[in-house]
Amino acid sequence: MAHSVRPWRPAGRRFCCVNSGLNFQDLMVRLGAIDSPPKTPTIMGFECAGEVEAVGEEVEGFKVGDRVVALPEFRAWSELVAVPTKYVYHIPEEMSFQDAAATVMNYLVAYILIFDLVSLREGKSILLHSVGGGVGQAIVQLARTVPNVTIFGVCSKSKHEALAATGLIDHLIDRADYVNEVRKITTEGVDVVLDCLCGEECNRGYGLLKPMGKYILYGSSNVVTGETKSFFSVARSWWQVDKVSPIKLFDENKSLAGFNLRHLLYQQDGSAYVTATVEKIFGLWKDGKIKPVVDSAWALEDVAEAMQKMHDRKNIGKLVLDPSMEPKPKPATPAKTKNKKQASEDKSGKKGGAGSDKEDDKKSAENGENGEKKEGEEAAVEAKTNGDAAEEGAAAAVNGDSAEKKDEPAAAAATNGDATESEKKESS
């Protein structure tokens, strides 16, 4: 895909975004379920890879044409992204942009969990939730670099067959009753629990620990229970989590930890540590120790559908957004009359096989309902076309469905005029 972009104010650095990663965090942002949601309208996305298009005056270590990946605080889902250098990393020569976008955030979280917080040792056992997700797959690969580690992977039954085929997970456990399932295999529990769910899972995970065991909370995806943000699901997720006294940890020989990459990077000035870790990850990639698992790639316009897939926990590995991809054909009319319309489309041969039609059908219906529900409070936090960006060139609509309903152009990924705030910060 050819990019044609006017140079911006020369501060910070910016590059063409060739591939962006979609993370569960993005779902949380869309639902307004994070602690410091961005001012809307905004462009979403936390990671993207591409070539450097221009650099700011004071920028060192990067030049036009460099192949990089970046972790901007929002606005990654655009064709052109401006990012402070401290969030930008050179990628290995042989690594594709798609692999780069699929690697950085997932393996960062996984690496810090496995090697810096758990310090996983030979012979230990580890339980992880959402083992089929991008971070889950990254954790499995990194844990396998340590000899004789036993992995208990928790996910929905529907993924078991595909994940068993990887041969990397010792025990695939169904989400429904995982505590008893684990206890059936090992009465004494596990050495490590990695929890991205929060809520009741915190207490259950702690309860599954052996003496000297370590529990780490690194996400709160249990908050996302329905199509919209629910105050009650957030509150319940809080109430369900037992507070723990250090004296209890002392008596029981246990560790509790939390890891939040977003806070570390953007609120706690952890960029130097993250940069050093990214280098280690690329080193492992070069040595063939890790290989990102890409579930599927999506056009920017289809991000809503991609998000729905993640929301329904149907992905195995990473979802990647690719601005060069053509969006899937969509029914032009409201979802409610879609079945009739779709039938006529099928006749005209515009869509694929019957199976995929059914899938699309279901998705569209869900999205349609979803969009309707969101006209209230949630609509405000949905990413929309960015007014400033429109001046610069193409328009962005991160949520295709919502754009459709508003009759806004949903075709092109956007340049990002708002990014100048972080630029100023960096150059000051």
Added chain:
Amino acid sequence: MAHSVRPWRPAGRRFCCVNSGLNFQDLMVRLGAIDSPPKTPTIMGFECAGEVEAVGEEVEGFKVGDRVVALPEFRAWSELVAVPTKYVYHIPEEMSFQDAAATVMNYLVAYILIFDLVSLREGKSILLHSVGGGVGQAIVQLARTVPNVTIFGVCSKSKHEALAATGLIDHLIDRADYVNEVRKITTEGVDVVLDCLCGEECNRGYGLLKPMGKYILYGSSNVVTGETKSFFSVARSWWQVDKVSPIKLFDENKSLAGFNLRHLLYQQDGSAYVTATVEKIFGLWKDGKIKPVVDSAWALEDVAEAMQKMHDRKNIGKLVLDPSMEPKPKPATPAKTKNKKQASEDKSGKKGGAGSDKEDDKKSAENGENGEKKEGEEAAVEAKTNGDAAEEGAAAAVNGDSAEKKDEPAAAAATNGDATESEKKESS
């Protein structure tokens, strides 16, 4: 010192105790301030070193004459100790029994903290309380094996000069106002806090952590505030400790952990892990990386005075009990009339120089008061001559003062008839 002991029932293993270690935990036991205090009368002590005198029928890996160190659950302060093999470790050929008794427990705690729970890395900063104590000194030596670590050592002002002379501690901080002292040196806080005090120090320690910081509670010596166990000091120590939600750890990128070697060894079946760690410690000792700091050695009969020194936090390094040592001369009469008596003793030339007399005088007075106070509830948990052991041979009185008051023989360390309970367990 020659040992002469009849062979016992052949189960478990036993050996002559040549040196025993005194730990803060022993003070807690004496005050009844642990969760599962032993049935009295008992013999105290958790570690000892010596030669194997006899082995049980099913014992493998040890033979008569082996030089070993052991971590029995109580009863270490005797001339002959029976210990299940899982708590016994061969010592390196060149290591003295005194060094063995001074090494095992302190370095075990220090090693597990530094390498297994913290996984201390290059460039990190670490704050530790009671830096002058046996474990404190062990932690400092082990932390120094990691490049470029900054050590903040907290202890009373009186020890600063002696500890500064070791050249191993970057910042010696007075206990009185350590939080502000640390903040003056580094506004951002530290990477690791190792807390053996508990109570308010838990909250203060957590507050001093940087993002990605780790706090570990590994003792509760703040409970020991006076000469006797105080319900209120124990309760206050509990109330003062804030409970923490895993969600707070997630938001702040922090870790909380507890470590309790006694629970790990005797309640949580952690002996295999401990044995492997002891081997690593002896490896470090052979490589000259660590060298136990011995504060002083004491006759078994003088254990009360040794405990008082530890209680007053006047030791730098380990206190060791040596059954071959002659006890210090003591006034034969009650403490109240001691000054007059002592004067006459001094005339008869039985005691040393004037300086040491004064020191002894003060101690004896303290112990005398102490003994009086203890006639109530605390007397019950004091270790006393063990009736069963008396049948076997010599009698043990771990607390010389209390024995004096009861007109029991306070002279000899004891063989230990009670040890058969753990023997049976091991052989079954």
